[in-house]
Amino acid sequence: QKEVEQNSGPLSVPEGAIASLNCTYSDRVSQSFFWYRQYSGKSPELIMSIYSNGDKEDGRFTAQLNKASQYVSLLIRDSQPSDSATYLCAASGGYNKLIFGAGTRLAVHP
Amino acid sequence: EPEVTQTPSHQVTQMGQEVILRCVPISNHLYFYWYRQILGQKVEFLVSFYNNEISEKSEIFDDQFSVERPDGSNFTLKIRSTKLEDSAMYFCASSAGTSGRRNIQYFGAGTRLSVL
Numbered sequence: 001q002k003e004v005e006q007n008s009g010p011l012s013v014p015e016g017a018i019a020s021l022n023c024t025y026s027d028r029v030s031q032s033f034f035w036y037r038q039y040s041g042k043s044p045e046l047i048m049s050i051y052s053n054g055d056k057e058d059g060r061f062t063a064q065l066n067k068a069s070q071y072v073s074l075l076i077r078d079s080q081p082s083d084s085a086t087y088l089c090a091a092s093g094g095y096n097k098l099i100f101g102a103g104t105r106l107a108v109h110p
Numbered sequence: 111e112p113e114v115t116q117t118p119s120h121q122v123t124q125m126g127q128e129v130i131l132r133c134v135p136i137s138n139h140l141y142f143y144w145y146r147q148i149l150g151q152k153v154e155f156l157v158s159f160y161n162n163e164i165s166e167k168s169e170i171f172d173d174q175f176s177v178e179r180p181d182g183s184n185f186t187l188k189i190r191s192t193k194l195e196d197s198a199m200y201f202c203a204s205s206a207g208t209s210g211r212r213n214i215q216y217f218g219a220g221t222r223l224s225v226l
C-alpha cells in the first residue's frame with residue numbers, strides 16, 4: 001500500500017488563477033508534511049512545511065492539513081507561468097526519512 | 111544562503127565499476143540523507159545517517175551501497191559494482207534535527223548517474 005498519494009496531473013490552470021494540489025497519506029507515516037517544487041531535471045525545492053491541523057500561509061502559498069481525513073493540500077494563488085513544475089508532497093517517517101508522493105505536474109498557461 | 115553541494119553533477123560509468131558520489135551538507139546540520147530518482151519516477155529514500163552511523167536504510171540500499179563521512183564536511187555514497195538499473199538522479203539532503211522546523215531537509219542539486 002502506497003503511503004503518500006497524489007494525482008499525477010497534469011493540472012492546467014490559467015495565469016492568475018488558484019491552483020489546488022492535493023495529497024493523501026496513510027496512518028503509518030509521521031505527522032510532518034512538506035511540499036516541494038521540482039522543475040524538470042532539477043532537485044526538490046522546499047515550498048512549505050506544515051505540522052498541525054489547519055492552514056499555513058506564506059506569500060502566495062497556503063498549505064492545509066487535515067489529520068482526521070489524512071489529507072494535505074497546497075493552494076497557489078495568482079498562479080504564474082513560472083509556477084509550472086511538478087509539486088511533490090512528502091511526509092516524514094521513521095528516523096525522519098521523507099516519503100514522497102509521485103508528484104503532480106502543474107501547467108500555468110498565459 | 112547555505113546550501114548542500116554535490117559533485118559531480120553527472121557521472122558516466124561502465125556496468126560493474128565502482129562510483130563515489132560526494133556531498134557537502136549544510137555546515138551546522140547533523141542529519142544526512144541520500145535519495146534517488148529514476149527518470150520519470152518518484153523520489154525514493156535510500157539511507158539516513160547521524161552521528162557517524164546509519165539511522166535507517168531502505169530495501170534499495172543493499173550490500174552494494176555504502177555511506178561514509180570521511181571528514182568533517184563530506185558525506186559520500188559508494189556503489190561498489192554498478193548495474194544498469196542504478197542509473198538515476200541521486201540527491202543528498204541534510205537537516206538540522208528531526209523535530210519541529212529542524213526536520214526540514216534541504217536538497218543538493220543532484221548527481222546524474224548513467225551506467226552504460
